[in-house]
Amino acid sequence: MSVTIKDVAKLANVATSTVSRVIANNPRISDGTKKKVRDAMHELGYHPNAIARSLASQSTQSLGLIMPRSTDIVFQNPFFLTLLRGISEGAQNAQYTLLMTTGKSDKEIYDGVVQIVQGRKVDGVILLSSQVEDDILSYLYKRKFPFVLIGKPYKYKDKITHVDNDNFSAANEATKHLLTKGHTKIAFIGGSRKLTVTMERLLGYREALETADIPVRDAYCVHEEFLSSGGQEAVKGLLDLPDPPSAMLVTDDLMALGVLRVCNDLGISVPESIAIVSFNNTMMADMSRPPLTSMEINTLDLGYQAVTSLIQHISQPNEPIKRVIIPHSLVIRETT
Amino acid sequence: MSVTIKDVAKLANVATSTVSRVIANNPRISDGTKKKVRDAMHELGYHPNAIARSLASQSTQSLGLIMPRSTDIVFQNPFFLTLLRGISEGAQNAQYTLLMTTGKSDKEIYDGVVQIVQGRKVDGVILLSSQVEDDILSYLYKRKFPFVLIGKPYKYKDKITHVDNDNFSAANEATKHLLTKGHTKIAFIGGSRKLTVTMERLLGYREALETADIPVRDAYCVHEEFLSSGGQEAVKGLLDLPDPPSAMLVTDDLMALGVLRVCNDLGISVPESIAIVSFNNTMMADMSRPPLTSMEINTLDLGYQAVTSLIQHISQPNEPIKRVIIPHSLVIRETT
DNA sequence: CTGAAAGCGCTAACAC
DNA sequence: GTGTTAGCGCTTTCAG
Numbered sequence: 001m002s003v004t005i006k007d008v009a010k011l012a013n014v015a016t017s018t019v020s021r022v023i024a025n026n027p028r029i030s031d032g033t034k035k036k037v038r039d040a041m042h043e044l045g046y047h048p049n050a051i052a053r054s055l056a057s058q059s060t061q062s063l064g065l066i067m068p069r070s071t072d073i074v075f076q077n078p079f080f081l082t083l084l085r086g087i088s089e090g091a092q093n094a095q096y097t098l099l100m101t102t103g104k105s106d107k108e109i110y111d112g113v114v115q116i117v118q119g120r121k122v123d124g125v126i127l128l129s130s131q132v133e134d135d136i137l138s139y140l141y142k143r144k145f146p147f148v149l150i151g152k153p154y155k156y157k158d159k160i161t162h163v164d165n166d167n168f169s170a171a172n173e174a175t176k177h178l179l180t181k182g183h184t185k186i187a188f189i190g191g192s193r194k195l196t197v198t199m200e201r202l203l204g205y206r207e208a209l210e211t212a213d214i215p216v217r218d219a220y221c222v223h224e225e226f227l228s229s230g231g232q233e234a235v236k237g238l239l240d241l242p243d244p245p246s247a248m249l250v251t252d253d254l255m256a257l258g259v260l261r262v263c264n265d266l267g268i269s270v271p272e273s274i275a276i277v278s279f280n281n282t283m284m285a286d287m288s289r290p291p292l293t294s295m296e297i298n299t300l301d302l303g304y305q306a307v308t309s310l311i312q313h314i315s316q317p318n319e320p321i322k323r324v325i326i327p328h329s330l331v332i333r334e335t336t
Numbered sequence: 337m338s339v340t341i342k343d344v345a346k347l348a349n350v351a352t353s354t355v356s357r358v359i360a361n362n363p364r365i366s367d368g369t370k371k372k373v374r375d376a377m378h379e380l381g382y383h384p385n386a387i388a389r390s391l392a393s394q395s396t397q398s399l400g401l402i403m404p405r406s407t408d409i410v411f412q413n414p415f416f417l418t419l420l421r422g423i424s425e426g427a428q429n430a431q432y433t434l435l436m437t438t439g440k441s442d443k444e445i446y447d448g449v450v451q452i453v454q455g456r457k458v459d460g461v462i463l464l465s466s467q468v469e470d471d472i473l474s475y476l477y478k479r480k481f482p483f484v485l486i487g488k489p490y491k492y493k494d495k496i497t498h499v500d501n502d503n504f505s506a507a508n509e510a511t512k513h514l515l516t517k518g519h520t521k522i523a524f525i526g527g528s529r530k531l532t533v534t535m536e537r538l539l540g541y542r543e544a545l546e547t548a549d550i551p552v553r554d555a556y557c558v559h560e561e562f563l564s565s566g567g568q569e570a571v572k573g574l575l576d577l578p579d580p581p582s583a584m585l586v587t588d589d590l591m592a593l594g595v596l597r598v599c600n601d602l603g604i605s606v607p608e609s610i611a612i613v614s615f616n617n618t619m620m621a622d623m624s625r626p627p628l629t630s631m632e633i634n635t636l637d638l639g640y641q642a643v644t645s646l647i648q649h650i651s652q653p654n655e656p657i658k659r660v661i662i663p664h665s666l667v668i669r670e671t672t
Numbered sequence: 673c674t675g676a677a678a679g680c681g682c683t684a685a686c687a688c
Numbered sequence: 689g690t691g692t693t694a695g696c697g698c699t700t701t702c703a704g
Contacts, residue, residue, distance in 0.1 A: 002454070004697055015675045020699055028673060050455030051396065052697030054387045055680050062435070062457075071428075075421035076619070078414050085411035088438045092407075097452065098436045099398070102424045116433065118338075119386030120681095121398075228619070257623055283412070283564070287593055289625035340681055351691045356683055364689060388681030391696045456697095 003044045012040035023048055054120075062097045063310060064122035066113055068129060068136055071102040077226055077254050078282045079299060080128075083150070086303025087126060094311050096123075110135055117145050124314045126306050130154065131194045146317065148310040150302055152196045161313050163306045163324040165297045167197055170328040171204030174249055174277045174295050179212050181336055183247035183275060187220040189234040189259065190251045198223065201251050201279075220245055224255065231258025239266070247275040247336075253282045256292055260335070276335040290334035298326045339380045348376035359384055390456075398433045399646060400458035402449055404465060404472055407438040409561055413590050414618045415635060416464075419486070422639025423462060430647050432459075446471055453481050460650045462642050466490065467530045482653065484646040486638055488532045497649050499642045499660040501633045503533055506664040507540030510585055510613045510631055515548050517672055519583035519611060523556040525570040525595065526587045534559065537587050537615075556581055560591065567594025575602070583611040583672075589618045592628055596671070612671040626670035634662045 005023075009016045014033060021029050022037040029037075040046075054060045065087065067074045074080050091098050099122050101112030113136050116122050124146035130137055132154045140147045141156060149162040178186050188205045190198040206216050219241055224230030231250060235258070238245055250256040256278035263270050270276060270290060278285060278294040285294035305324050312319065341359075345352045350369060357365050358373040376382075390396045401423065403410045410416050427434050435458050437448030449472050452458050460482035466473055468490045476483045477492060485498040514522050524541045526534040542552050555577055560566030567586060571594070574581055586592040592614035599606050606612060606626060614621060614630040621630035641660050648655065 006697080016698080017676080017700075018674060021674085024699085030673060033674080047450065047454035049391075049697050050451070050457050051387060051390045052680090053455075053699075055385075055391050055682090056697075056699040058680075058699095060387065071421060071424055075417055075424070078417065081411055081414065081417045085407060088407055088411065088436065092438050092440075092444070092448075097448070097457070098438075100424065100434045100436065102428050102434075104428075108428070112428075112433070114383065115386070118383035119389075121386050121433070228623075261623075284620070284623065287564075287597075287620065288623065342681080352681090353683075353692080354690060357690085360683085362689095366689060369689080385681050388696090389683075391698090392681075392683040394683095394696075 002049075003046045004049070005046075007044055008037065008040045008046050011044060012037045058120070060121060060123050061095060062099050062122045063091055063307065064113070064116045064125040065098050065100045066109070066125055066127050066136065067100075067102060068109060068127060068131065068134070070104050072104065073225055073227060074128075077252070078284060079226075079252070079254070079280045082282065082299040083128070083303040086300040086305075087307050088303075089300075090304045090307030090311075094307070096307070096311065106135070110139070113139065117143065124148070124310045126150065126310060130196050131192075132196060132199070133194070146310065146314045148306050148313065150306050152200060154196050158323070159321055161309050161322045163302055163309060163326065165302070165326050165328050167200035168204040168207070170279070170295050170297065171201035171249065171251075172208045173204075173328075173330060174279075175205045175208035176212075177293075177330055177332070177336065178247045178249065178275060178277055179208065179214075181247070181275060184212075184214055185220070185243070185245040186214075186247045186249060187222070187238050187245035188249050188251075189231065189238075189255060190221070190223050191226050191230075193223050198251065201249075205249055226252045226254060228254050228258035228261070231255030231260075232262050233258075235259040235262045239268075246273070247277075249277050251279045253278050253280045253284045253292060253294055256294070256335075257284060257288055260288060260290075260292070271335050277330070278335070281331050285331070285333065293333045293336040294331055295328055296331050297328045301326050338385075339382045340385070341382075343380055344373065344376045344382050347380060348373045394456070396457060396459050397431065398435050398458045399427055399643065400449070400452045400461040401434050401436045402445070402461055402463050402472065403436075403438060404445060404463060404467065404470070406440050406445075408440065409563060410464075413562055413588070414620060415562075415589065415616045418618065418635040419464070419639040422636040422641075423643050424639075425636075426640045426643030426647075430643070432643070432647065442471070446475070449475065453479065460484070460646045462486065462646060466532050467528075468532060468535070469530070482646065482650045484642050484649065486642050488536060490532050494659070495657055497645050497658045499638055499645060499662065501638070501662050501664050503536035504540040504543075506615070506631050506633065507537035507585065507587075508544045509540075509664075509666060510615075511541045511544035512548075513629075513666055513668070513672065514583045514585065514611060514613055515544065515550075517583070517611060520548075520550055521556075521579070521581040522550075522583045522585060523558070523574050523581035524585050524587075525567065525574075525591060526557070526559050527562050527566075529559050534587065537585075541585055562588045562590060564590050564594035564597070567591030567596075568598050569594075571595040571598045575604075582609070583613075585613050587615045589614050589616045589620045589628060589630055592630070592671075593620060593624055596624060596626075596628070607671050613666070614671070617667050621667070621669065629669045629672040630667055631664055632667050633664045637662050
C-alpha cells in the first residue's frame with residue numbers, strides 16, 4: 001500500500017503520535033523534531049489519509065450539498081450555477097470540499113441525504129430551498145445535524161440557520177414598479193406553491209395590489225416549474241383569459257424567457273403590450289432581446305454566505321442561530 | 337455516539353462480522369439470521385458509517401470532479417451545468433456520490449487534487465478538459481490513479497480512458513458550412529491555445545480552408561477565455577483589421593453571444609454582414625436574437641459517458657483503455 | 673516535549 | 689453459516 005504515518009515515524013525515529021502532532025502543527029513539538037519529521041515526510045512522499053483521519057477525529061472537512069428538487073430542473077437553470085459558484089468559493093476558502101448528492105425523485109434525494117448524513121461523510125449540509133412540508137429539513141432538524149438552509153424555513157424559523165432574501169419585499173417592490181408604470185392588470189407567474197419562496201413572493205405581490213386597491217384575481221396567479229417551458233405554459237394560459245393581464249411578475253429569468261418567446265411568436269410587443277419583471281438577474285436577463293428588467297437577488301452572495309454560516313455553525317455549535325438576509329435590488333432594463 | 341455495528345450485534349446475538357455480512361448482503365448468511373439482524377438494525381435505527389467502511393474496505397463510493405480551469409470561468413458557462421447534469425446522472429445511477437474540488441489558481445486546483453487523491457477520498461476522478469502540458473493529468477497518470485478525461489489527452493493518447501467529440505471533424509464541418517455559404521474570409525475565435533480542444537478545432541478549421549484553397553491568416557485566429565467578454569474582445573480586434581472577416585467560427589456559445597452583442601452595438605447585421613457558427617449548442621444558442629447556428633456536441637452524453645467509463649474502469653482495472661467519441665451535429669439557425 | 677496504547681466503526685481472512 | 693481476530697491509518701488520552 002501507500003506510505004503511512006508509521007513509515008514516517010520509523011524513518012524519523014519518533015512515535016506515530018509525534019508525526020500526527022506535526023501534521024496538526026501542534027505547538028508543543030520542538031522545532032527540531034518538526035523539521036526531522038517533515039523531512040521524512042518529504043523523502044517518502046507522505047500524504048495523510050483523509051479517511052483514516054476522519055474516522056479518528058470524527059470530522060471530514062466536507063460539506064454536503066443537497067438539491068431538494070429534481071436535478072432535471074435545477075441543472076437547467078443558470079441561477080443554480082451562480083449559486084454553486086458562491087458555495088464553492090466559500091468552501092474553497094475554508095478548505096472544505098463539497099459532496100453532492102442528487103436524485104430524480106423525492107425518495108432518491110431523501111435517501112441520498114440519509115446516506116451522507118448518517119454515513120458521516122460530511123460535517124454539515126447545505127439545503128437549497130425549502131418546501132412548506134419539508135421531509136429533509138425535518139430530518140436534519142430532528143437529528144440536530146448541522147445544516148444551513150438557503151431560503152426560508154416554514155417551521156422553526158428561529159431555530160434554523162438560514163440565508164435568504166427578503167422575498168416579500170422584493171416581490172412587493174417589483175409589483176410596485178409595475179404599478180407606477182400604470183399597470184393594473186398584473187399577473188403573477190411563480191414556481192411550485194410548495195416552495196416557501198414562492199409563497200413569500202406571492203404575498204409581497206398581493207400586498208402591493210391590495211395597497212393600491214386593486215383586487216387580486218386568482219386567475220392571474222399561476223404556478224409552473226422554473227423552466228423556459230414553464231413560462232411558456234403560464235403565459236399561454238394568461239393570454240387566453242377573457243381579460244388578459246398587461247404586465248407579469250415572473251419569479252425566474254428562465255421562465256421569463258419562455259414568456260418572452262411566446263410573446264415574440266405571437267407578435268405581442270414587449271413592453272408595449274405586455275410588461276415583464278423577472279427575478280434572479282442571471283446572465284440571461286442581460287442577454288435576452290429585449291433585455292429583462294429583473295430583480296437582482298445576489299445569488300453569488302447567497303451561496304457564499306450559506307457556506308460561511310454553515311462552517312461557523314459547525315465550529316461553534318453553541319453560538320446562536322443565525323439568519324442572514326441578502327439584499328436585493330431591481331435592475332430596470334427594457335421589458336418595463 | 338451513534339449506534340454502531342456492535343450494538344446491532346449485541347441485540348441480535350451475533351458477531352459483528354455477521355452484521356457486516358448482512359450489510360453486504362452476503363449470500364452465505366441464513367435467511368433467519370438475516371432477518372434477526374435486520375430487525376435489530378431497524379429497532380436501533382442503525383445506519384452504517386461510510387467513513388469506517390471506506391477505511392476498512394479501501395473504497396469510498398465517491399468520484400472526484402476536477403475543473404482544471406479557474407472556477408470563475410467554468411462556473412459562468414451553462415455548458416458546464418449541462419455537463420454536470422450528465423455526470424451527476426451517471427453517478428447517481430451507479431450509487432456514487434460526487435466530490436468537487438475547485439480553485440482559482442492552478443496551484444490551488446492541483447493541491448486540491450492531491451488532497452482527494454492521496455487522501456483517498458475518492459475511488460476515481462473525472463478531469464474536465466486537458467491542456468497540452470497538463471500537470472494534473474501527468475500526476476494522475478503517474479500515480480496510476482483511476483481517472484477519465486473529458487477531452488483529448490495530448491500525450492499517452494491510447495493509455496488514458498477519455499470521452500471526447502471528434503473536434504477536428506466538428507470544426508471542419510462547421511467551417512465547410514460557412515464556405516458553402518460563400519464565405520472566404522472566415523475567422524476563428526477559440527479558447528486558450530493551451531487546451532487540446534482548441535488546437536483540435538483549429539486544425540479542423542485550417543484543413544477546411546486549405547482544402548478550399550483559401551490561405552489561413554494568422555490575424556484571423558484569436559484566442560480568448562470562454563466568456564461573453566472573451567467573444568467581445570475577439571470580435572473587436574477582428575473588426576479593426578484592414579480586411580475584416582465576413583464569417584466567424586466561434587468555439588463556444590457564450591463567446592458567440594459576446595460577438596453578437598458587439599455586432600448589435602455596432603449596427604452590424606448578422607448574418608448578412610457577419611455570419612457566425614458557434615459551438616456547444618447550449619440553451620443560449622436557442623435564446624439569442626438571432627438564434628445561433630451552433631455545433632451540438634451532446635454535452636449531457638459527454639458527462640454521462642465519462643462517469644460510466646470511469647466506474648467501469650474502477651471495477652475492472654484490467655480491461656483495456658477505452659476511448660469514447662460522442663457524435664456531433666450542426667444545428668443551423670439564423671446566424672448563417 | 674514525546675511515547676505507548678487504546679480506540680474510531682467497519683471488513684476480511686481464518687477458523688470451526 | 690457464523691465467530692474470532694487482526695487490521696485499515698490516524699488521533700488522542702494518559703504517562704512520564
